[in-house]
Amino acid sequence: MSGTFYGLGVGPGDPELITLKAWRIISHAPVIAYPAANGNESLARKIAAPFIPEDVTELAIPVPMRREREPAQEAYDEAAKLIARHLDDGKDVAFLCEGDPLFYGSFAYLLDRLAGKHPTVIVPGITSITACAAQIGRPLAARNDILKVLPGTLDAERLKQEITGADAVAIMKVGQHFEKIRGVLTELGLAERATIIEKATREDERITRLADVPAGERPYFSTILIYQGSEAW
Amino acid sequence: MSGTFYGLGVGPGDPELITLKAWRIISHAPVIAYPAANGNESLARKIAAPFIPEDVTELAIPVPMRREREPAQEAYDEAAKLIARHLDDGKDVAFLCEGDPLFYGSFAYLLDRLAGKHPTVIVPGITSITACAAQIGRPLAARNDILKVLPGTLDAERLKQEITGADAVAIMKVGQHFEKIRGVLTELGLAERATIIEKATREDERITRLADVPAGERPYFSTILIYQGSEAW
Known part of the structure; x- marks a missing residue:
């Protein structure tokens, strides 16, 4: 049985602006994923850091920052495969998103690739x-x-x-x-x-x-x- | 010394979509206020209900629902006076807002009347x-x-x-x-x-x-x- 793919808004910066729902899911998910552009520290991870358990599997997803309208499709294909591997193992994966997952975020690219095949729950965040x-x-x-x-x-x-x-x-x-x-x-x-x-x-x-x-x-x-x-x- | 006037977004309906910050403030504020249109149940209160302590003072603010562009200025004047009385007593007042306080809400009317005279903190909510x-x-x-x-x-x-x-x-x-x-x-x-x-x-x-x-x-x-x-x- 597939794990659930969670898209969690973690808000704009203050960790206290995370919702109770996102906080609960972060506290229990066995796998926590987040975008990490070009090897930089992930802002989404930094915001959620006080609530990430120590014994969790972390996936830093290398999402390239691109200014062009056309996104780096291959990078998202690879990211989706990486996440799907854990979901197929029956593990829930919580993907952390700065702000809100569906408000100008890169989460939509992953959603499009994973939602049809895995149970998906999206938790809105403070924009x-x-x-x-x-x-x-x-x-x-x-x-x-x-x-x-x-x-x-x-x-x-x-x-x-x-x-x-x-x-x-x-x-x-x-x-x-x-x-x-x-x-x-x-x-x-x-x-x-x-x-x-x-x-x-x-x-x-x-x-x-x-x-x-x-x-x-x-x-x-x-x-x-x-x-x-x-x-x- | 004046108490602090808090404008708290409680999100769209699911109580778990309240932020950790709003939850903390609701848990500690001695006075909880919320709009109650024409004697109806307050939706904002209903959303936050699981987190409102029992021994708190509650203020149901009679905010008329009006379709016209011109708001009921007198009602907001009265509401602000009612809230100010508690602030002047040195008590913090947490005003609960459906969704976000500054996204199409009536909170702006109270903010305009109270912010200059009392310390004010606004906590954004899920829209x-x-x-x-x-x-x-x-x-x-x-x-x-x-x-x-x-x-x-x-x-x-x-x-x-x-x-x-x-x-x-x-x-x-x-x-x-x-x-x-x-x-x-x-x-x-x-x-x-x-x-x-x-x-x-x-x-x-x-x-x-x-x-x-x-x-x-x-x-x-x-x-x-x-x-x-x-x-x-």
């Missing part, structure tokens, strides 16, 4: 965007707002078009696209209303008004929130 | 949209997708305009707007790709393809997800 809103104490969206989540990879024209008319905007994957995004927001008169949150809820979290970020800096692991909804509460 | 994606096992958004979260209250023309060109769409506040939304999605050829999730992660959860919902039914507490991103994983 970076709700964590960011909590840290700055402003609504992510309210009432009848339209909320748009935009990748920073969009070109300036498309960004401008999407941001115009949205009540609330969260821009993900900022990194090397920072100056382009700041340019668009400045042009739209929104630089003063935009906040950039780096490493939300982690020990080295940093919160800055967009207008105050020094030129040339490229904040990684960061999200920009803009709230244009009504200010009348 | 209905990530919970829905987990329950149906499909991505909410991936790669460089644009994700739009739309209120069902938008008129048909605007809905059509926003859904066109979005890779991923979550429609909230479906209820009485269901047939209008289904009409738009059918016209756009998306009815077969749309899933409606009612009461996600609760015991009476129901998942239906949009095309299969009987005419005349109005599913409340429901979210519609449409994923138009690439199917090539």
Whole structure:
């Protein structure tokens, strides 16, 4: 009998933002897997570390970080085979995902390869965007707002078009696209209303008004929130 | 010295989807508050019920459910005063919020009234949209997708305009707007790709393809997800 494949959201960084359900599964799963890009430390593992038992089998899945739209299909094929070997042995495998498994994560690639053949349970996690809103104490969206989540990879024209008319905007994957995004927001008169949150809820979290970020800096692991909804509460 | 005002996301329904942080605060706060619309049972309280100590002071906050854009300002003024009385007594108050406190919740009204005067901590919660994606096992958004979260209250023309060109769409506040939304999605050829999730992660959860919902039914507490991103994983 196959083990169960668990996709567990471990939230944005603070280990206490793991759910009781994910915590219970991490505490009991015989095999814990997580993405480890190019031999770097796995952030998902680091977040869950306080709850990973000592006598567990760990699988660091070498998921290459790629900027292109086309993912490294072969790497996911290999990763799925590695995980399937443990499932076929009747062992449950808990795959740890930063944030939420199905919100801009690589988990979807594994899900597509494993869900049809093995019992699968997905546990949602706290997303970076709700964590960011909590840290700055402003609504992510309210009432009848339209909320748009935009990748920073969009070109300036498309960004401008999407941001115009949205009540609330969260821009993900900022990194090397920072100056382009700041340019668009400045042009739209929104630089003063935009906040950039780096490493939300982690020990080295940093919160800055967009207008105050020094030129040339490229904040990684960061999200920009803009709230244009009504200010009348 | 003032007590701390906590805004705690308790997630979409399954009590195990509460975070360790919210659970810890619920277990220790001397005062637990929650919205109770028009004398109905509080869903937020129901979700957190397994973790609420017996000897705690409970505050059911009469927050009227209103469909209009303009909220019942006086009700929130009263609610804030009620909560402030306990904070001024030096007691921490934990306000329970369905889902996430700052994702389409009424918590923002209380935050606006209390945050300036009392120490405030917000704990993000699992949103209905990530919970829905987990329950149906499909991505909410991936790669460089644009994700739009739309209120069902938008008129048909605007809905059509926003859904066109979005890779991923979550429609909230479906209820009485269901047939209008289904009409738009059918016209756009998306009815077969749309899933409606009612009461996600609760015991009476129901998942239906949009095309299969009987005419005349109005599913409340429901979210519609449409994923138009690439199917090539």
